Amino acid sequence: GAGVSQSPRYKVAKRGQDVALRCDPISGHVSLFWYQQALGQGPEFLTYFQNEAQLDKSGLPSDRFFAERPEGSVSTLKIQRTQQEDSAVYLCASSLLDWTGSLAGPLTDTQYFGPGTRLTVL
Amino acid sequence: SQQGEEDPQALSIQEGENATMNCSYKTSINNLQWYRQNSGRGLVHLILIRSNEREKHSGRLRVTLDTSKKSSSLLITASRAADTASYFCATEETSGSRLTFGEGTQLTVNP
Numbered sequence: 001g002a003g004v005s006q007s008p009r010y011k012v013a014k015r016g017q018d019v020a021l022r023c024d025p026i027s028g029h030v031s032l033f034w035y036q037q038a039l040g041q042g043p044e045f046l047t048y049f050q051n052e053a054q055l056d057k058s059g060l061p062s063d064r065f066f067a068e069r070p071e072g073s074v075s076t077l078k079i080q081r082t083q084q085e086d087s088a089v090y091l092c093a094s095s096l097l098d099w100t101g102s103l104a105g106p107l108t109d110t111q112y113f114g115p116g117t118r119l120t121v122l
Numbered sequence: 123s124q125q126g127e128e129d130p131q132a133l134s135i136q137e138g139e140n141a142t143m144n145c146s147y148k149t150s151i152n153n154l155q156w157y158r159q160n161s162g163r164g165l166v167h168l169i170l171i172r173s174n175e176r177e178k179h180s181g182r183l184r185v186t187l188d189t190s191k192k193s194s195s196l197l198i199t200a201s202r203a204a205d206t207a208s209y210f211c212a213t214e215e216t217s218g219s220r221l222t223f224g225e226g227t228q229l230t231v232n233p
Binding site for chain 2: 004035041042045112113114115116
């Protein structure tokens, strides 16, 4: 079946421009994650959605970063007034199950990653 | 911030040899996952090992987990040139579902 898709695959922005990055998760997946990967580094967590609810945005580096998932499916990561340090690959991942935080403990499942959007800020 | 430390940072071997990569982490985890990333591509999930498991196999992959030492290893047997990629370990902490990645090992398999 179709995997996670992201668009655009490449984006070049002038410093100060706003950008919007799109993620289409696997159909039916409850959880959606955004990660930022700098060159030569491992991905770093940005934010997490369970359906349309943004449950964790502690990884967003500044208030210029904003993410939404209004209908619990497609998600958009928006970066306002881009800076050179925002240059990175932005990865989206989805997983079937959710983190319930119940007494039984969190549910875990594989996160499936999209190909990423490589953002270059000049 | 990145939790995991992986070693070696880079590994170069000949086709047919085995490759071993190690990962250490700092906090309590639900599971540890290994991913592969080819240059310029997204992450491909390889294998997940839960905190109550000690060893897991999948094809040519063997993963071990030692929660007392907070470490894991990934063994790729009979390596192929197509195995050339970066390999990342990622931990899912007990506090939440986010993955925390190491900095990766760049594996080169020479034909």
